[in-house]
Amino acid sequence: MTAKFHPMQSLQHQHQHLILIGMMGSGKTSVGRLLAVSHRLPFIDTDHEIEQRAGSSIPDLFAAQGEAAFREIEHKILTTILQGEERAVISTGGGVVVNGANRDLLWKSGFVVYLKADPETLLGRVSHDTNRPLLRQGDPLQTLTKLLEQRAPFYEHAHLTLQVNRLNCRQIAGRIWAHYSKRH
Numbered sequence: 506m507t508a509k510f511h512p513m514q515s516l517q518h519q520h521q522h523l524i525l526i527g528m529m530g531s532g533k534t535s536v537g538r539l540l541a542v543s544h545r546l547p548f549i550d551t552d553h554e555i556e557q558r559a560g561s562s563i564p565d566l567f568a569a570q571g572e573a574a575f576r577e578i579e580h581k582i583l584t585t586i587l588q589g590e591e592r593a594v595i596s597t598g599g600g601v602v603v604n605g606a607n608r609d610l611l612w613k614s615g616f617v618v619y620l621k622a623d624p625e626t627l628l629g630r631v632s633h634d635t636n637r638p639l640l641r642q643g644d645p646l647q648t649l650t651k652l653l654e655q656r657a658p659f660y661e662h663a664h665l666t667l668q669v670n671r672l673n674c675r676q677i678a679g680r681i682w683a684h685y686s687k688r689h
């Protein structure tokens with residue numbers, strides 16, 4: 506496990522949410538839920554909020570309206586969530602960082618943690634899951650590798666990067682909290 510912390514990135518945010526970013530299958534939702542339960546904080550999953558708001562599943566939303574429409578809804582919902590006054594653990598969809606406005610919002614609203622895993626590990630965790638429309642076509646390992654390559658420069662700007670290939674959720678949550686609680 507390696508942890509990389511950027512001390513120069515000051516936390517000049519208003520709400521100090523604990524925000525998890527990273528690829529599909531990196532464990533954001535499971536780890537986020539565990540952190541929230543353990544520390545009695547509200548838990549918000551952006552994908553879940555999108556599904557609630559749209560009244561359909563993410564694959565159905567992609568199929569009916571396409572990725573661009575999904576990204577618009579994702580941006581609106583993220584904006585609303587991050588304005589919430591109550592400090593929360595927030596798990597985000599893997600592609601949220603591609604939009605620069607989303608990145609600005611995320612980085613100023615809380616402590617951003619990147620759950621970093623290699624494509625093989627990610628594939629192992631999503632291979633039985635039909636809920637990821639981006640992995641439904643072509644070779645999923647190639648897709649994950651390509652998306653990771655494109656997104657890594659954004660993910661790596663997180664306040665904290667945790668290499669999670671060999672860690673379970675409890676270990677990941679413990680390490681995140683050790684860093685977060687020092688600052689909040």
Ligand code: S3P
Nearest residue numbers: 528529530552598599600637638
């Ligand atoms: C996506 C990741 C998904 C979901 C959508 C698009 C992506 O969320 O937002 O399928 O672009 O990587 P998870 O990262 O929670 O799987």
